[in-house]
Amino acid sequence: MKYNNPVIKGFYPDPSVCKVKDTYYLVCSSFQYFPGVPIFESRDLINWKQIGHCLTRESQVQLGEVTSSGGVFAPTIRHNNGRFYMTTTNDTTRQNFYVWTDDIYGEWSEPIYVDQGGIDPDLYFEDGKTYFMSNGKDDNGIGGIVQCEIDIETGTKLSPSRSIWQGTGGRYLESPHMYKINGRYYLMASEGGTEYGHMVVYARGDSISGPFEAYPDNPVLTNRNLGGYELQAVGHGDLVQDDDGHWWMLHLGFRQIGQWLTYHHLGREVFLTPVTFGEDGWFTAGYNGTTLTSFETDRISNHVAQQEKKIFTFENTDWNLDWCYLRHPAQENYKLDIDKLQLKGTEVSLDTPKSPTFIGIRQRDFNAEISCDVKLTSGEAGITLYMDEHHHYDLAVQKVANEYKVIERLNIGDIKSIEHEVDLGSDNHTTLVIRANHERYSFFIHANGEDLLLGTAQTRYLSSEVAGGFTGVLIGLYAHGEDSAAEFSKFKCEYL
Template identity: 70%
Template sequence: MQITNPVIKGFYPDPSICKAGDTYYLACSSMQYFPGVPLFESKDLINWRPIGHALTRRSQIMLDKVNSSGGVFAPTLRYNDGRFYMTTTNDTTRQNFFVWTDDIYGEWSEPIYIDQGGIDPDLYFEDGKVYFMSNGSDDNGRGVILQCQIDIVTGQKLTPSRPLWQGTGGRFLESPHMYLMNGWYYLMAAEGGTEFGHMVTYARSKSLHGPFEPYPHNPVLTNRNLGGYEIQAVGHGDLIQDQGGNWWIFHLGFRQIGKWIPYHHLGREVFLAPVTFREDGWFTAGHNGTTVTSFETNRIPEHVVQQEQKVYTFENTTWAIDWCYLRHPHDQNYKLHNDRLTLTGTEVTLDQADSPTFIGIRQKDFNASVACNVALTQSGEAGITLYMDENHHYDFAIRHADDQYEVILRLNIGDIKHVQQTVPIGTNSQVQLLVEASHERYTFSFQLDDGQSLELGTAQTKYLSSEVAGGFTGVIIGLYAVHEDAEAQFSSFVCEYQ
């Protein structure tokens, strides 16, 4: 059968995967968004269903006024002795912790903190012992993977942190994962930074504590030399063995907007590549060490069909699973119904690293049509925002000004906050907002109840890209309200991908 990448589209970075019974489970990082750490399940490794989040309570994660791309960094998801564990970093507070649950569809525990620094923590279970790894520095200040043994009940360190491996010399050594296979301990990591130089490297040892010998042909997986290729930044992987004994690597990557246009705004997504073990015990990954857009394989049964949801509405999504907030929401400002949404604004705006009245869904592909009816019942502003961070977002809204209503298009690009177009609509307090998205451009138009429609303008997608904005997130299609007297009702929301 043919597999098409990415297998999970949109801003779902840093995938980590485990298996319980005949089901695979996957977790991703979430940065400043809440709930934290999205979770997915699959029976076949290519069709993934969102099932919830690991961090659903304020007490589990501090997100108050964290900057964009702060907050929850890369998780590791593991299953051991009937229990799921998820360990991650709050990069803003510089704390590593883990939570656990016996029911992955239910609530997770309160956080248990580990006194070891670095990011991208990993948990490894063996013979009743638990080992914790993260990246860090050795006594000479060089990047290294650190390991200690912990008490899985209390999080207490039972051994000092010891250096395991310094990587291959690439910058930003991170994303450690440990595996035991056929008498070898494999330590896999990422190097090169989570941009165009990203890569997966690994080493092996006969001892859990090393020394580790690097794979002679590192990096084992990277697209760093594929100029003009859609998939870039391949790295940060996790291995899994399927029911048939085949090995795979799930990893992040991003799709640039054009062959020779090196910008990406959808965020880092989840990609899949095959892994093959050689007779000498080393493994290779991908297709000649790269990740491709689509590939044929006989590892997945022919009756399995890779499916993709193309239409997202209020009715066919779940608020607590598919949608997200900026940091911790003020619940009293949200009325979530099956077919509509009512938002009450505050003085907090989208330009602040705070919690404006905002709820969003990830943009999952380049070509899309977004439509939503917005009725503003009091003063203020409400509408759709294409949101990368507090300094980079396009706002398309209805607002009340001078005893009448108007539709506005505002472009926020760094320090430039420009109202691109304003169209008065008199006493009309309801409007249908329409956004057409392509690889390189968004187009904004609106329609009134009387059928009158007007295009307000366009904006380039690249100004919402990580290459312009910085950071590690992707565009969120957000619905928002601003001003303490603003109340708005949203209905007939449709996001359709071509």
């Protein structure tokens, strides 16, 4: 059959995967968004359904005034003796921790902290022992992939932290994962930075603590030399074996907006690439070491069809799964119904690293039409295309004195400009419409059966290349102002 990449679209970076019986489970980074660490499940590796989050309580993760792209980095999910474990880093507090659950569909434990630095932690279980890895420096100040043994019940270190591999020389050695395959230990990681030079590398050894011999043809997977190709920044992968003995890599990558336009704003997404072991015990990945937009494979049955959801509404999404908040929300400012949303604003705006009244859903593809009816009582409310507190485009209704208007506002770094506005008079109810393509967003209000164009803005100014950071655009519904209040209805995001 033929499948298309990415297999999970939109801002779902740093995937990690494990398999239990006939089901695969995958987690991704969430940074400053809450709930933290979304969880997906699949039976076929190409169709993924979100089933929850690992971090659903404020006691599990401190997000406070975490700036954009701070917070929760690079989780790993593993299963051992009937229990799931997810380990991750709160990069803002510089703490590595893990949580666990016996019910993947239920709540997860309070965090258990490990006294080892670095980021991108990994757990490996063998013979009743638990090994913890991260990138950083060991107890002697030596950098690389750092490993120690821990007590899985308490997180207490049972051995010193020791650097076991320094990689192949690429910058930003990160995302370590350990596997035992056919009697050998394989240590996979990434280098080059999670940008256009990203790459997957690996080594193997006869002991869990090394020494490790690097694969002679590293990197095993990278798109760094594919100029003009849509898929870039391939890296940060995790291996999994299917029921037929085939190996796969789930990894991140991103789609740039045009063949020669090296910008991406949808965030880092989840890709699936086949892996093949040779007779010499080394493995290769993808097509000549690259990831493609689609793969023809006989590893997945032709009876499996890749499904893609094209329309997202209030009615067909789940507030607890598909939507998320900026940091820890004040729940009294949100009323979530099956067909409408009521928001009460505060003095906290989208421009500050706090928790404005905001609830968002990830933009999953380039071409889309987003619409929503907004009824404003006071203050300001509308739709924001949100990359971070310094880079977002807002289409909003404002009340000024006793009259209303719609504004198109662009926030690009230190430049914050209301580009266009339309007076509504005493009418406090309108339909906001945003049309998106690869290169531009266009902003409309719908009235009297027609769409009135306010203006357009380039997508590149919401890209990571401009904004920096590790996230992607969210389609947010928000309210701002001490006494602001608004009702949203008929929300629809349709991918074209």
